[in-house]
Amino acid sequence: MYTPIIGTLGFVLSPCGKNCLLIHRNARTHDQHYGKYNGLGGKMLPNEDVATCLTREIKEEAGIQCLKYQLRGTINWPGFGPQGENWLGFIFLVTQYEGDIYQTNNEGDLLWHPINDLQSLTMWEGDAHFLPMVFDKNPLIFHGHMPYKNGRPLSWNYTRS
Secondary structure (H helix, E strand, O other), X not given: OOOOEEEEEEEEEOOOOOEEEEEEOOOOOXXXXXXXXXXXXXXXXXXXXXHHHHHHHHHHHHOOEEEEEEEEEEEEEOOOOOOOOOEEEEEEEEEEEEOOOOOEEOOEEEEEEEHHHHHHOOOOOOHHXXXXXXXXXXXXXXXXXXXXXXXXXXXXXXXXX
16 A cells, blocks of 8 residues: 655745755754755645645745745655655745744755756755756646665656646
């Protein structure tokens, strides 16, 4: 039986549209994401839909309220978790928000990074496959499959619809 952990991953755009807010997961050495840069998000709760999960997670992690956001894709990550758990992620682009962004939270530092330079950051290896589609102008949503083993992607394939 396939019972993935369902989560959201949001990428917040700066008002100029050239930068993205990322968390540098540098606060907890036992964190599976330790040392990596990532979007904001997390696990969906039983009483939530994915939009509610996204807005709650970003409010908790960054202190801001999402006003406009769009689903950019979904990814099935079998084997991604620290114990080989399966994840199903809903990937969003947040284009408008209100509030003052935290500088840090219990997972790490929140920092703006130029979208064109994201490939130079320490991120999950598989992020390079889907991040361009998060920020491109193609209106179609991507649906990807990226199995992981021992913290590394084994393959990547996707469709857009």
